[in-house]
Amino acid sequence: MTHAVATDAATVARRIADVIDPVFAVIDSWRDAAERRLSSDAEPRAASVDPFVHDLVAAELVRAETLITGAGFVAAPGYLVDAPWHLAWWLSGRSPFQAEAARGIRRLDAESDPDAESFRDYTTLEWWRVPERTGSRHLTGPYVDYLCTDDYTVTITTPVRVDGEMVGLVGADVYVARLEQVLLPVLRGAGGTCTIVNASGRIVASSETHRATGALLRLDGLAEALAPLREAEAAGRVTDAARLPGGGTVVPCGDTSLALVVE
Structure with missing residues (x-):
């Protein structure tokens, strides 16, 4: 993933946090x-x-x-x-x-x-x-x-x-239906496939229409990438972005305990 795309992901994650x-x-x-x-x-x-x-x-x-x-x-x-x-x-x-x-x-x-x-x-x-x-x-x-x-x-x-x-x-x-109305335009305006998940990897909203709300997002390495997010939530702090083995990026959305997954 290029630096430009990573920067875009951080911007999108910040916009998601601004909603929450x-x-x-x-x-x-x-x-x-x-x-x-x-x-x-x-x-x-x-x-x-x-x-x-x-x-x-x-x-x-x-x-x-x-x-x-x-x-x-x-x-x-x-x-x-x-x-x-x-x-x-x-x-x-x-x-x-x-x-x-x-x-x-x-x-x-x-x-x-x-x-x-x-x-x-x-x-x-x-x-x-x-x-x-x-x-x-x-x-x-x-x-x-x-x-x-x-x-x-x-x-x-x-x-x-x-x-x-x-x-x-x-x-x-x-x-969630109301949240999707606000968040989907943000996701669709970003590059790549963007999915918002909670700290357990369950889908909140996604630019990929076949990904169902509440379902687990199953990507190689995602559970491991989200583990620091769960720890950060309990400690009241923000964790860092992480890379997935398949090339995707997991970016925390501020201290909301949500994460943006960009593929």
Whole structure:
């Protein structure tokens, strides 16, 4: 690969990061606000936390240009006095599963009774497990979000701490179809075949139409090239570009934990 193409790949990766970074900034601002609010509450309750979270995320969910289609706060089990298991999560009016007549945002109706047949322990899911383990922001997906939308989704979550203890997460969902609308023109304007993958090698978007969203991109050496990206995400840093045995290049998209693969 020539130096010119490598430079182009770095430029494209930066443009991809420029799309994702504003979403990170919004989530970080929610985390900061949630930590301030919860640190002043001796007995936090869903009855008071829910209106706060609604007001926190509502403006972004109804903003015309936003990529975010769902957002909120997920409490650590037992943290809220009146709700041992609790999701304060709202979905935007752009959800394809919401009736056309319903505008604004709606509350996610999640089962909170652990004895109910439909209850799902969210602490077993990647978007909870990884931030809990690393203490850092994490991008999960793309995956089919059976909990919220039954559609391919990317979920970004970050820990909320009070007195050094993780009391929950704030986060946001982005529909992959919406993300593709924004990212595909960037990819198609670059040279070669360009594919965006997560740190596990799953496809987020590609200029190659036969590459399906959510599928693993199977290229010789890709798993090894992405290993430093996973380590960098946990450490909150950016890793370097890597070459593939077949001549392709893997370029991290800033600190988004996504990578651009150029063949």
